[in-house]
Amino acid sequence: MPPLLSIVVPVHGVEQFLPRCLDSILAGQRSEDFEVIAVDDRSPDGCGAILDDYAARDPRLRVLHLTENQGLGGARIAALPEARGSYLWCVDSDDWLPEGALDAVLTELRAERPGELDVLLTGFSHVYPDDSTEPNPWRHLLAGSPLERPEGATLREHPALLRTVLSVWNKIFYREYLDGLDVSFGRGFYEDISVTYPALLAARRLRYLDRDCYNYRRGRPGAITATASAKHADAFAQYEAIFAFLDRRPDLADLRGLVFDRTVRQALTIYDTPGLVPAELRRDFFHRIAAHFAAHRPPGYRYPGGVQGMQYRLAARDARLGYDELRRAGRLPRTLKASLRGSRG
Structure with a gap:
């Protein structure tokens, strides 16, 4: 019988973290309700050998060895044809699951009728290089919300969901629903938002499990959130994919303003975060934010109030x-401030 859940783990250059990730999924877990598809994305270290060793000892783990590096998005795409589960969970190979998390997720999925839950969201913790932890900073937007009710909710019913983390790793997707969206992981940085935005926007039923089911490692050297790179501009290609999806879905037109506001906020956050956009590329990055405004600002869009509204106008x-x-x-400057006050919209 096909497993209930497929866990996809892209792997590249994480030799020191990989065993903890795999152990958190497989060790002490007797259930046959899940499988792990690990993708060796032409890792330059010993990750491939580690994966093969684990797979030799546990048949629930299957390994794909790619001949060319594809990046996180490409590795996930390569895994999808091999995944047989009714649900799909993407786990990053430098992160790990807390004890009992997989059991908790499987219990939630077993209680669902096939096709009635599109996305299950989970709680999580940030873990820093000094081993300090930070609880989910967006929990207050989810706990006690309509998403916690047994019947769940849609994004329209709880639009604050778009203010939370939009990465893929704390979201479990019903595979048939995901396939029907006609979306794909992107290339380069921020590759997952071209999937998570559409999946949340179009879902007929979302639920939130208020339990930490994921430990997300922040601040490690080489991580996207800690790396100066021209690839931070890859976010704009993902925004284009998101708005192309909205163009295909006129039934979601009323959500376009929320999406636009969230993408602008993320782009400005990338620009504002020290050390992400290289100094020689900051002018071009800001210009692309302005181009994003011109291309995707919805009719009737109203700027936020206060300082944030001034930032958006600039x-x-x-x-x-x-x-x-x-x-x-x-x-x-006084002249610019007066000009902004006189602008409409």
């Missing part, structure tokens, strides 16, 4: 120096 105008001054000193 981004829309491609006024990078004014934006940087507002961020640095908390104020704008």
Whole structure:
């Protein structure tokens, strides 16, 4: 019989973290209700051998060895044809599951009738290099919300969901639903949001499990969130994919403003975070934020109030120096401030 859950684990350059990830899924777990598809994304270290050793000892783990590096998105795409489960969970190979997390997720999935739950979201913790932890900073937007009810909710019923983390790793998808969306993981950085946004927007039923089921490692050297790279501009290709999905789904037109606001906020956060966008590329990155505004600002869109609204207006105008001054000193030149106050929308 096909397993209930397929766990996809892309692997590249994480030799020191991989055993903990695999042990957190497989060790002491007797259930046959899940399988693990691990993808050796042409890892330059000993990850391939580690995967083969684990697979030789546990038939629930199958390994794909890619001949060319595909990145996180490409590795997940390569795994999908091999995944037989009714549900799909993407776990990053430098992260790990807390004790009892997999049992808790399987229990939730077993209680569901096939096809009635599109996405199960879980709680999680951030773990830092010094082993300190931070509980899910968005829990207050989820715990006690309609998403916790047995009947679940849609994103329309709880739009605050779009203010939470939109990465793929704390979301378990009903495979048939995901396949029907006609979306795909992207290439480069932020590869998962071209899947998570559409999946949350179109879901007929979402549920939240208020339990930490994932330990997300933050701040490690080489991680996207800690790496200066031109690839941070890959986010714009993912935004294009998200809005292309919305173009195909006129039934979701009323959610377009929420999506636009969230993508602008993320792009500005990337720009604002020290050490992410290289200095020589910051001008071009900000220009692309302005181009995103011009291309995807919905009719009737209203800017947020206060300082954030001023920041958005500056981004829309491609006024990078004014934006940087507002961020640095908390104020704008008087003439620019008056101009912004006089603008409409």
